Amino acid sequence: MKVVNANEMREIDKRAIEKYKIPGIILMENAAYALLEEIERLNGKRITIVCGTGNNGGDGFALARLLLIRGYDVEVFCFSDPEKVKGDARINLDILLNMGIKVYNDLNKLENSIRYSDVVVDALLGTGLSGEVKEELKNVIDAINKGRLKLSVDIPSGINSDTGSIMGTCVFADITVTFECLKLGHILSEGKEASGKVIVKKIGIPVSCIEEQSVKIFTSDKEYPISLIKKRRLDTNKGDYGKVAIIGGNYKMSGAIILALKSALRSGAGLVCGVFPKTILDRVGALVPEAVYFPCEEKHEHIFLDDYCLNILFQKSNAIAFGVGIGNFDELLHPLQYILEHYEGPLVIDADGLNVLSRNKTILKSAKSKVILTPHPGEMSRLTGYDIDYINKNRINVAKSFAKEYNSIVLLKGSSTVVTDGEFIYINRTGNPGMATAGSGDVLTGVLVSLLGQGYSPFEAAILGSFIHGISGDRAYQKHGYGLTAMDLVDNLGFLFKKDIGSIKLE
Numbered sequence: 382m383k384v385v386n387a388n389e390m391r392e393i394d395k396r397a398i399e400k401y402k403i404p405g406i407i408l409m410e411n412a413a414y415a416l417l418e419e420i421e422r423l424n425g426k427r428i429t430i431v432c433g434t435g436n437n438g439g440d441g442f443a444l445a446r447l448l449l450i451r452g453y454d455v456e457v458f459c460f461s462d463p464e465k466v467k468g469d470a471r472i473n474l475d476i477l478l479n480m481g482i483k484v485y486n487d488l489n490k491l492e493n494s495i496r497y498s499d500v501v502v503d504a505l506l507g508t509g510l511s512g513e514v515k516e517e518l519k520n521v522i523d524a525i526n527k528g529r530l531k532l533s534v535d536i537p538s539g540i541n542s543d544t545g546s547i548m549g550t551c552v553f554a555d556i557t558v559t560f561e562c563l564k565l566g567h568i569l570s571e572g573k574e575a576s577g578k579v580i581v582k583k584i585g586i587p588v589s590c591i592e593e594q595s596v597k598i599f600t601s602d603k604e605y606p607i608s609l610i611k612k613r614r615l616d617t618n619k620g621d622y623g624k625v626a627i628i629g630g631n632y633k634m635s636g637a638i639i640l641a642l643k644s645a646l647r648s649g650a651g652l653v654c655g656v657f658p659k660t661i662l663d664r665v666g667a668l669v670p671e672a673v674y675f676p677c678e679e680k681h682e683h684i685f686l687d688d689y690c691l692n693i694l695f696q697k698s699n700a701i702a703f704g705v706g707i708g709n710f711d712e713l714l715h716p717l718q719y720i721l722e723h724y725e726g727p728l729v730i731d732a733d734g735l736n737v738l739s740r741n742k743t744i745l746k747s748a749k750s751k752v753i754l755t756p757h758p759g760e761m762s763r764l765t766g767y768d769i770d771y772i773n774k775n776r777i778n779v780a781k782s783f784a785k786e787y788n789s790i791v792l793l794k795g796s797s798t799v800v801t802d803g804e805f806i807y808i809n810r811t812g813n814p815g816m817a818t819a820g821s822g823d824v825l826t827g828v829l830v831s832l833l834g835q836g837y838s839p840f841e842a843a844i845l846g847s848f849i850h851g852i853s854g855d856r857a858y859q860k861h862g863y864g865l866t867a868m869d870l871v872d873n874l875g876f877l878f879k880k881d882i883g884s885i886k887l888e
């Protein structure tokens with residue numbers, strides 16, 4: 382599903398209006414019907430509607446009329462001078478006034494109305510918000526937030542449609558009904574929480590208007606990226622599903638490689654090889670008997686990898702992951718550089734692998750094949766030199782420009798993981814805060830290298846991997862809540878890898 386910013390949505394609306402000659406008032410009427418349909422599902426009779434002076438408010442005025450005609454008990458509020466309401470919104474306001482409906486602008490009355498209403502409709506500010514919410518609307522937003530059930534029109538008032546940031550204050554909606562396309566603000570940053578359940582409705586814009594907009598950002602829907610999952614033939618053997626190697630582990634962090642190995646197996650890899658220091662062989666062997674091992678010497682608390690043993694590994698593996706629990710040592714830069722310069726298969730660099738890479742990121746430029754990098758904001762900060770706050774506020778651009786400059790796939794972790802190949806951007810929406818737990822990233826690495834081994838392209842693997850990782854987290858959450866652990870994620874990874882994949886229903 383495509384995700385647009387406010388400007389792209391304006392362009393799409395404009396195309397429908399100017400090129401296809403669809404009057405804006407028809408789009409507004411359709412938007413009101415789309416809202417009506419959702420309100421009718423909620424089984425409430427008393428509805429408070431708070432309108433602004435732009436087209437978002439216009440949607441609210443039109444909705445008020447449709448509800449009144451159907452016998453709902455509706456009270457309408459607008460806290461700005463009605464003279465400021467122009468265009469299509471003005472037409473809808475005038476119709477209401479002509480019907481003898483009062484539009485109130487009294488805050489006490491609003492608070493009282495909300496106290497007794499079943500649903501509060503927030504039609505105050507939409508994609509036209511600019512800058513911080515003005516002081517005079519802050520109390521109005523506070524009042525809306527006291528509502529029993531809050532439905533935001535298009536986007537919660539106060540959320541920046543392009544970044545998801547709260548612009549001073551915002552409505553925290555239970556439901557947001559948006560039109561034609563998801564906006565970035567629904568899925569990024571604070572906007573994800575403020576939007577509640579987001580419902581995307583058609584309002585009569587021809588599909589070609591959206592197609593003509595070259596949108597480069599997309600997210601999951603009911604079919605995607607599940608549709609990427611390959612079906613298995615009945616007549617197959619383990620050789621068909623990849624031979625993957627995971628390089629990592631030291632005696633202080635044996636858990637990381639254990640989790641990654643188990644995850645690679647649970648996400649379908651045919652053969653999984655653990656490459657780690659000999660000192661942890663007994664531990665890994667006891668806990669992951671299904672893997673094969675390539676135990677190496679240990680020097681100064683980390684794995685010792687010479688070019689000779691790496692060459693052997695290259696011949697045995699069709700995908701490699703480097704970094705889980707390996708430790709951050711200068712001496713590991715050489716093996717990482719050697720892998721980048723000589724290994725022709727796809728590669729995942731994660732965790733301490735990224736910290737090692739930060740010592741000289743230019744080695745990425747000599748990579749023989751595509752590399753997936755999976756930084757969290759702290760690791761991204763070490764890689765780019767930007768501070769974490771800047772990265773969090775500019776997740777898409779930071780990830781995209783790094784991926785472009787280093788010809789790699791960047792999977793920037795966080796709520797709403799961003800995956801990019803330097804041109805297109807996938808924003809992941811699965812997962813939950815319970816996944817902020819030790820070992821969660823090691824599980825993702827195992828999934829990614831497993832998918833690479835099974836022949837998914839690096840960009841597909843990163844998209845599907847982040848999606849599956851989140852789904853496993855959501856399933857683990859249902860059982861363990863925020864007490865979920867990384868091993869619970871591993872246990873839930875197999876869910877989507879099924880024969881009847883098409884019949885799996887996700888919310």
Ligand SMILES: NC(=O)C1=CN([C@@H]2O[C@H](COP(=O)(O)OP(=O)(O)OC[C@H]3O[C@@H](n4cnc5c(N)ncnc54)[C@H](O)[C@@H]3O)[C@@H](O)[C@H]2O)[C@@H](O)CC1
Pocket residue numbers: 391394405408409412433434435436437438439440505506507508509510511512513514515518534535536560584
């Ligand atoms: N043809 C279209 O363009 C359609 C637009 N639709 C609706 O129109 C909305 C966009 O309409 P507009 O572009 O008129 O913009 P909005 O209605 O989102 O906001 C503009 C209004 O907000 C005020 N405002 C802006 N920043 C503010 C701030 N920081 N503090 C307080 N007030 C502020 C402006 O003075 C103006 O009155 C969409 O979100 C959607 O709900 C729908 O009716 C469908 C069709």
Ligand SMILES: [K+]
Pocket residue numbers: 437503504505506507533534535536537538
């Ligand atoms: K709104």
